[in-house]
Amino acid sequence: MNLDKRIKRIAIEAKDASFKLATLSSSSKNKALRAMAAAIGKSSSYISSENEKDLKRAKRDKLSSAMIDRLYLSSKRMKEMSISLREIARLKDPLGEITSLWDRPNGLKIGKVRVPIGVIAIIYESRPNVTSDCIGLCLKSGNSVILRGGSEAYNSNRAIYQVLTDAVSHIIPKNTIKLIPTKDREALDYLLRLSDEIDLLIPRGGESLIRYVTEHATMPVIKHYKGVCHVFIDKSAKINMAIDIAFNAKAQRPGVCNAMETLIIHKDIAKKLLPLLGEKLKDAGVELRGCAKSKTVLPWVKKVREKDYYKEYLDLILNLKIVDSLSEAVSHINKYGSSHSDAIVTDDHENAYRFLREVDSACVYLNASTRFTDGFQFGMGAEMGISTDKIHARGPMALEELTTYKYIVFGNGQIRV
C-alpha cells in the first residue's frame, strides 16, 4: 500500500475506534493506565535497548548534547513515565460532566455535557517520554491518539508504544492508540491533510516545526509558540518582594517557557531597586541588556536592541526597560510579549486591577513569579503543554482542555412552529 493510503487507513481506524473509546467506563480506562504503568517497569530493559539505538545514531550524527540529553531514557525517566500514568489514573474523569442545564419556555430542557474531542494527533520531537504522557492523557480524556514523533527518537517511541499497547489490548478498544510506523518525512504531510478524520492537532517542539505544522494543517491546531514573559515592578512595589519575584522568574530555571525575558520597572522605583537587583542577577551570571534609561541607573549593562524585546532567550539573558507609567508597561507587554505569562509587583490596588485586566496573556500574575504557569502548579494534576493560542484552550492544557461539549436536548414531543 502507498504511504498516503497507509496514513489515511491509520486515521480512519482511529476515528472509528474513537466512538467506542468515548463510552468506555472510567474504571476500564484507569485499569488500562495502571497496566501501562506496570508494563513500563517490566519492559524497561527492552525500552532501554531500543533507546540505545537512537542514542548511538544521535552521537554518530553529532546531535547537540542538549538533544542527546532529551533523547536519553534514564531509569529515573522511565520511572517518571510510570508514575505519571498512575497519576493520570487517579485524576477525575473529565467526561460526562453536565456543565450547565436550563429550561426553555416550550418545556425543552437543554444540557451542555463534556465529551471527548475525537481523534487527536500529536506531532513531537526528541523526548520519547512524550509518547507515554500523551497516550495516558488522551486515553483518560476518551480521545483516540495518533502519534508522530521525531525520527531521532524513532526506536524509543516505537518501543514505548509497543509496550503500552500490548499491555492494554484486552482492556481498551482496538485502534485507539496509533503510531505512524515510519520515519518518512512525507508521512507528516499526508497526516496534515486528514481533516475529516483528525479533529485536533497538537504540535510539540521547536518553533520551526510548529510554524510548519500550523501553515500546512487542514484541521484545528493548538500550539505553543514561545514564552516571552515579563515582570513589571510598579512604583509602589515592596522592594524585597520585587527582587525575589524578578530573580526567581529569571534565574530559577531560565531554559523554560515561563521564565522572564524582559523586566519592566517604573521610573520612580528604578534607582532604588535596580542597583540591588542588578548585582544579584549579575552574580547569578545573568547578562543584562538595558534601555537608555536603565543605562543611566546601571551604566555597566549592555544596550538592548528593539528586536531583543521579541526574543525568547531561554538563557541567562535579561532585557531591562524603564517606563513612565503602567500604561506604557502594558502596551510594551501587549506589543512584544507572546501572550504567555506576565506579572505585576505592586501594592496599589487600582494598578493591580488594571494590569490584570489590560494585559492580554494566558496567565496574568499579581505579586507572584511567572514560573507558576504549569499544569501541575495550577493543580490540574497533569499537563499536555501550554497554549499561547486564544481559541479553545489558553495556558496550561490538561484533561479538561482535551475535551469539548455537546448539547443534549430533552423534549416530550416539541416541534418548531
Added chain:
Amino acid sequence: MNLDKRIKRIAIEAKDASFKLATLSSSSKNKALRAMAAAIGKSSSYISSENEKDLKRAKRDKLSSAMIDRLYLSSKRMKEMSISLREIARLKDPLGEITSLWDRPNGLKIGKVRVPIGVIAIIYESRPNVTSDCIGLCLKSGNSVILRGGSEAYNSNRAIYQVLTDAVSHIIPKNTIKLIPTKDREALDYLLRLSDEIDLLIPRGGESLIRYVTEHATMPVIKHYKGVCHVFIDKSAKINMAIDIAFNAKAQRPGVCNAMETLIIHKDIAKKLLPLLGEKLKDAGVELRGCAKSKTVLPWVKKVREKDYYKEYLDLILNLKIVDSLSEAVSHINKYGSSHSDAIVTDDHENAYRFLREVDSACVYLNASTRFTDGFQFGMGAEMGISTDKIHARGPMALEELTTYKYIVFGNGQIRV
C-alpha cells in the same frame, strides 16, 4: 499603497484597537448599539439606494432569484437589523465573568475570567444584514471585527458599515470595526495570511467558500459545513409523536441546516409508522428515497443511493433507512451525518440514554424536532452561526462563544522553589 500592505494596515489597526475595546464599559457598548439601531432607521433611504445598485448589477449579471432575494434589503429587513442591534444591547455582557476560582496550597489564588478573543474576521456572502449582525455581536463581546462581504453586496455592505460606524465614532475606540474596502479577490488571500493580527476567522456562506477559507487560512477558523441531520424512530416511539417530529423536522422549513435529511426507523415499528408518515410527507410534496427494506413497506418510494446519505438537500427530499437496532442507527448517523443535529423518538429510557451518549453531534435530541438548533431557540438571544467544528464552539454560537478566557493569579510574593 499596495493592496497587501493596505490589508495588513487594516488588521494592525484593528488589533491595536482591540486592547482598548476589551476594557470599554458595558454601558458605552450598549449606548453604541442603540445609536447604531437608530442610525439605520434614519439612513434607511441611503442604504436602500446603495442596495439598489447591487440589485441592478445582480439582475444584469443574471444571478439566481434566490441570490437576489438574499441580497434585497426590504424595509422589513432593515427594521429587523435595528431590532436585532437593540436586542444585543439588552443581552448580558459576557465579559469579566469569573467562571472558576480556586486556591493552591502555596496560597496562590487562581481565577479563570472571560475575556474577548481579540480580532475576529468574518468572510461572508450575499445577505448584507450579516454586516450589521456581526458588528453588533463583536462589539458587545469586546472584539474588533474585520468584515469581508461578497462582491455582489459591496455597495450595501459599505453603506451599512458607514452608517453604523459614523453613528458611534464618538462612543467606541477608533478602528474596532473595519470593512475591507475593495471587491478585489486578492484581498481575501492577503487577509488569510494575517495570523499575527487576526485571532479567529469565521466564514459564513456556501460550502466552496468555507472549504477555500479553511484550507488557506493561517489562523484558527470556526465553521459550519453542512447540516445532514437525522431523526431515528425507535420501536417504542409513540406513533403520533414520531410522525409530528419527523414531519416537522423535514417539512416545516426544508431549506435550513437543522432540517432532517434522513429518517431512520426501527424495523419493528416501520410497518405501522411508515405508511401513515409516508402519505403525510408525500402530500406535503416531499420526495422519498428509500433503502431496500423501506421499499418493501412503501413500494412507491424512489431507491436511495449510498451517496445520497451524505447529502444536505435543503429541499423537499428525504432519505429513508430501516435498521435492525439502535446500534445500527447510531453507526449510520456517526458515519453519514455532519455532527450537527440528530434526534431519537423513543419511550425506552435505556435507548434514549445510549443515543444521547453515543451520537457524536453538536446537538442530540430526545423526543423533539432537530429544528430547534438555533441560538434564539436555545435562549442565547442572538446567533453568530452554528459550528459543526469540535474545537472551542459547537452548535449555536452567540456572545459567549465569541469570548475566550485568561487566568488571573493572585499572590503575595510566591516564588517557585
